[in-house]
Amino acid sequence: MFDFFDIIRSNWELFLIGQYPHGPVGGLACTLMLSVLALLIAFPVSILLAIARISHYRWLRYPLTCWVYIVRGVPLIMFIFWTYFLVPLLIGHNISAFMTMLCTLVLYQSAYISEVIRGGIEAISKGQSEASRALGIGYFRNLWYIILPQALYNSLPSLVSQFIGIIKETTLGYIINLQEMTFAANQVNNQLLTKPFQVYAILALTYFVLCYGLTQVAEALERRIERKRRNKGDMTAATCAVSAAARE
Amino acid sequence: MSTHFDLRPILSGEYGEHILEGLKVTLQMAVITWVLAMLLALILVSIRLSGNVYGRRFVAVYVAYHRNVPTLVQFLLWYFAIPSLLPDSMQAWLADFGYEFVFAVIALSLCEAAFFSEDLRSGLRAVPDGQMEASRSLGMGYIRSVRYIVMPQAIRNCLPSLVNHSVTLFKNTSLAMAIGLSELTYATREVENYTYRTFEVYLVATVTYLVISLALMGAGALLARRYRIEKAR
Numbered sequence: 124m125f126d127f128f129d130i131i132r133s134n135w136e137l138f139l140i141g142q143y144p145h146g147p148v149g150g151l152a153c154t155l156m157l158s159v160l161a162l163l164i165a166f167p168v169s170i171l172l173a174i175a176r177i178s179h180y181r182w183l184r185y186p187l188t189c190w191v192y193i194v195r196g197v198p199l200i201m202f203i204f205w206t207y208f209l210v211p212l213l214i215g216h217n218i219s220a221f222m223t224m225l226c227t228l229v230l231y232q233s234a235y236i237s238e239v240i241r242g243g244i245e246a247i248s249k250g251q252s253e254a255s256r257a258l259g260i261g262y263f264r265n266l267w268y269i270i271l272p273q274a275l276y277n278s279l280p281s282l283v284s285q286f287i288g289i290i291k292e293t294t295l296g297y298i299i300n301l302q303e304m305t306f307a308a309n310q311v312n313n314q315l316l317t318k319p320f321q322v323y324a325i326l327a328l329t330y331f332v333l334c335y336g337l338t339q340v341a342e343a344l345e346r347r348i349e350r351k352r353r354n355k356g357d358m359t360a361a362t363c364a365v366s367a368a369a370r371e
Numbered sequence: 372m373s374t375h376f377d378l379r380p381i382l383s384g385e386y387g388e389h390i391l392e393g394l395k396v397t398l399q400m401a402v403i404t405w406v407l408a409m410l411l412a413l414i415l416v417s418i419r420l421s422g423n424v425y426g427r428r429f430v431a432v433y434v435a436y437h438r439n440v441p442t443l444v445q446f447l448l449w450y451f452a453i454p455s456l457l458p459d460s461m462q463a464w465l466a467d468f469g470y471e472f473v474f475a476v477i478a479l480s481l482c483e484a485a486f487f488s489e490d491l492r493s494g495l496r497a498v499p500d501g502q503m504e505a506s507r508s509l510g511m512g513y514i515r516s517v518r519y520i521v522m523p524q525a526i527r528n529c530l531p532s533l534v535n536h537s538v539t540l541f542k543n544t545s546l547a548m549a550i551g552l553s554e555l556t557y558a559t560r561e562v563e564n565y566t567y568r569t570f571e572v573y574l575v576a577t578v579t580y581l582v583i584s585l586a587l588m589g590a591g592a593l594l595a596r597r598y599r600i601e602k603a604r
Contacts, residue, residue, distance in 0.1 A: 195538065196584030198545035200556050201577050208569050291441035298549055305444060312451065320452040327440045327448055334439035 126321045134311045138329070141302045147221070149302030151329065157221065157303065158290045161228035165236055165289075166282075168229065170275075172237035174266065177244060194234035199295055203227045207299060220301035228289060236285050243278035244270055277348060283341035287334045294330075304329065381571050386562045390572075393558025394579060400476060400544045400554060405537060407480035412487035419492060430488070437485035442478075443546050449478040450550040471552035479543060486536045494529025495521070527598040534591030538584050545580075555579065 131138070141149015148156065175183045176191070194202075206227045211217050218226075247270055255265045275282075297305040308326040312319050380386060419430040437445070450471070454462055465473055498521050506516040526533075548557040559576040563569050 192585065192588075193581060196542075196581040196588070197577050198542040198556065198580060200545045200548065201573065201580060204560075204573055205577070208573065287439070294441040294443040295546075297443065305441075305447070309447075319455050323444070323448045323452040327444050330441055330444055331436060331439050335435060338435075338439060 126318055127325065130311065130315070130318065130321055131325060137307045137311060138304065138325070141307055147219075147302060149304075150307045151304050153221070153301070153303040154290065154293050157224055157228070157293045157296070157301075158286065161225055161232060161289050161293075162286050164225075165229045165233040168233040169236035169240055170271070172233055173240040173244060176237065176241055191234045191238065194231055199227070199231055199292055200298065202231050203295060203299060206230070220296060220299050223299060224293065224296045224301050228292060231292070232285060232289055235288070236282065239278050239281040239285060240274060242281075243274035246277065247273050279348065280341045280345040283337055283344060287337050287341075290334060290337075291330070376571065377568070378571050378575070380566060381562065381568060381575055386566060389562055390555070390558050390575065393553060393555040396472070396552065397544050397554040397556075398583075400472065400479070400547065400552070401541045404476050404480045404483065404544070405540055407476065408483040408487055408540065411480065411484035412491055415484060415488035416491045416495065419488070420495065434485045434489055437482045438489075442482050442543050443549055445482050446475065446478045446546055446550055449474045471547065471550050475544075475547035475550060475552050479540065479547070483536065483540045483543070486539070487533065490529045490532040490536060491525070493532075494525040494527075497528045498524045523598065527595075530591065530595050530598060534588060534594075537591070538587050541584060541587060542580070 136143075137150060139150050140152045141147065143149065143152070147153070172187060172191075175187050178184055203223065206223050210223065210226060251269055251273070252265055255269045260269070293303055294305045296303045297309065300306065305326065308322055312322045315322065381390070415430050415433065418426040421427075453474070454465065454470075457465075502520055502524065503516055506520040507513070511520070544554060545556040547554055548560065551557070553561070555576055559572050563572045566572065
């Protein structure tokens with residue numbers, strides 16, 4: 124039982140920041156950096172994807188729908204291999220494992236997040252758009268001031284869930300030797316050799332605490348949004364439309 | 372990397388066979404895992420819906436663990452950590468049986484069972500209690516009520532998410548390559564190392580995965596049509 128604390132005490136630096144002063148940032152810090160960056164880049168891309176997927180232009184809608192289906196049907200590992208192989212060909216020089224993972228996660232998650240946002244947009248009643256168009260607000264201003272604020276707010280809990288998904292997916296960096304937390308645990312395990320159960324239990328527990336905390340955040344957000352919607356009803360939408368019209 | 376696009380060396384001869392062998396392992400693993408996960412999910416959901424407080428808590432913890440720990444970590448935990456706790460004779464027996472395959476199936480089915488059980492639970496919860504009560508008061512037995520009244524409605528409610536998670540299960544079989552199971556992704560990697568025809572090999576594997584996933588989604592859509600909502604109420 125005390126093995127756990129021994130292992131943590133003698134290896135906590137490797138778990139937290141990898142070999143940082145003597146090498147790249149690794150461990151939990153790398154996992155978190157990678158997930159946050161991936162979310163921040165994938166988010167705007169996914170909004171554009173979602174808007175394109177509900178647009179009236181077929182040449183925009185069809186290829187992107189295909190793309191989303193491809194992402195949904197092919198394992199993430201295959202995408203990592205493709206990025207590893209194609210991006211150096213495109214830009215002419217090799218990229219680090221971190222950049223490979225980042226590119227892959229942005230490509231992969233932007234498709235998933237776009238589905239979430241599209242769901243959010245489609246859940247907003249048609250009357251909203253019609254009302255704002257009737258008030259003389261243009262297509263993009265309608266999206267930007269009326270539809271997206273409501274859609275994004277409503278899809279906030281799912282966005283947090285997607286963030287949890289990203290954190291879980293960064294573990295695949297282990298396969299291309301990115302020195303994130305799973306890789307660090309593997310290093311520790313290779314040094315100790317005799318205590319695999321303790322090492323991997325620590326790893327699993329760390330992920331569990333991180334992701335479970337975020338799950339609770341998502342659920343709290345969901346309850347809050349639910350409450351707000353019940354209290355205000357469609358009033359919010361009406362005030363939104365009016366204030367946007369006032370800005371004209 | 373060779374300059375000419377040519378699929379023939381990949382699809383025929385020993386490399387073709389190697390990839391096909393990998394595909395076979397992937398499919399075997401997917402099917403066995405799906406069946407085990409579904410059985411386990413049914414057990415979990417019946418424990419959860421039974422009145423027992425401890426049972427309910429156990430299932431809640433089980434689901435929280437499997438949803439919040441990355442699947443790859445679960446694979447590593449089962450493959451590297453659990454065998455070290457087993458007695459030697461058992462380890463030897465498992466090694467004969469094909470270590471990687473057994474643990475990959477165990478890890479993935481335990482993990483996906485958590486997702487399936489949540490899907491089933493939300494599907495069942497959406498069926499009003501009155502349905503069960505009405506069918507029981509009409510003289511139907513418990514099993515018959517579940518079979519004909521509750522289940523059709525529950526399946527209709529949770530079919531989309533069950534199909535999604537089945538596709539996820541299929542995609543996650545590729546994670547078994549991390550513990551050295553020679554399924555499709557692993558075989559792809561190996562053939563790529565032998566031939567250096569990176570583009571062609573990846574293309575073949577990607578298209579294979581995509582076709583099977585799309586087939587699953589299509590089958591799900593067909594099933595959903597059978598259970599369409601207009602038949603209700």
